[in-house]
Amino acid sequence: MYWLSQDLSFPDYSETSEEGIIAVGGDLSPERIILAYKKGIFPWFNEDEPILWWFPHDRFVLFPENLYVSKSMKKVFRDKIFTYTENKAFREVITNCSQAPRKDQDGTWITNEMIEAYCKLHEMGVAKSIEVWQNDELVGGFYGLDMGNVFCGESMFAKVSNASKAGFIQFVAKYHKKYEVIDCQVYSEHLASLGAIEIPSDIFLNYLDSQE
Template sequence: MVRLDENEISFPDPELYDGHEGIIAFGGDLSIDRIWFAYQLGIFPWYNPEEEILWWCPDPRFVIFPNDLRVSKSMRKILNRNIFTFTENQNFKEVIKNCQQTSRKGQAGTWLSDELMETFIQLHKYGLAKSIEVWQDGKLVGGFYGLQIGKVFCGESMFAKVSNASKAGFIHFIETHKDELELIDCQSHTDHLESLGAKMIPKKEFLKILYENHERR
């Protein structure tokens, strides 16, 4: 692994460097510029808040192609009942706070530190991060957020306070934006997303799609 210099925003080339089990660098900071640059390279931070920042670009990569979306009959019935309504970028702070506070199976705490959360809030203010909110009876019951890198949406985290809320939001997002998206990056495997059609692809293929669908800046 490569130690990053806090005074220089740079990363090892993920096309040429595999790192250790998907970790290609550590250290650095969580500045807006570094986070934005990292995601354009297909790199993301994932670490325990009390530890050093770890930067990942795993191989293979867990993704979903919009045309591969699978919606079960039972889920389609739930969507057709219109028990949920959906908005975008209407309450980013509440979505990311709920994602931070949601307990995860097999995790003792949260990986989403206050510092990283504040960076994403600032990225949202610049129009680079977006949130999808799921409502029921006027209450926020689910949602997720991520970064839009050209035609690739890099999903970060989701939450649900009632059954099927986050799944409904994810399906709605893909069906609404499938003509504008080439790929949704899910980063790491979950059974929840696999049931919706997500799958593993080689890192090389993921990076090719990412680089072809945005201009790095």
């Protein structure tokens, strides 16, 4: 297992484990996180673990042109059930994501350290949030990092049915010309139902603006 030093660098992709872990340790400084995402790497770890950096062999992504909107979701938009904003409540979104129950997970990987790190990235204009409102109440949303022509989605939450789906669909439809691909990291049924698929990691790297 490759342990990071204080240097801002990551090992060669050949160091990636069978599970998809490429490195351990380091810190969550904005500089290191940005470097990681530029290289297709992201942090994902539990509170009682060292920082784990991941580079999945298969990447779960959505190509905007493949976005699937079901009849029931089209009705949600026709009925204007929700309203949407961007970057109006980033801390509230990431905090709600950290508290959302997850299938087969006892706790959360969005620790206080992670929240503060991504809030710093938000202040820098790198991390962005999408908020979904109903009757002036925040009922859903998601956040991620803007990597130029790739949006790296991190986590989403919903307090009412269809809220996170509606926010995601609205975002993809709005920015389908800006982003060539939406990074969803690892497989989920939720996003697969919207058209996300798995592709080899080397193909995913071709979409990133810059690599070292």
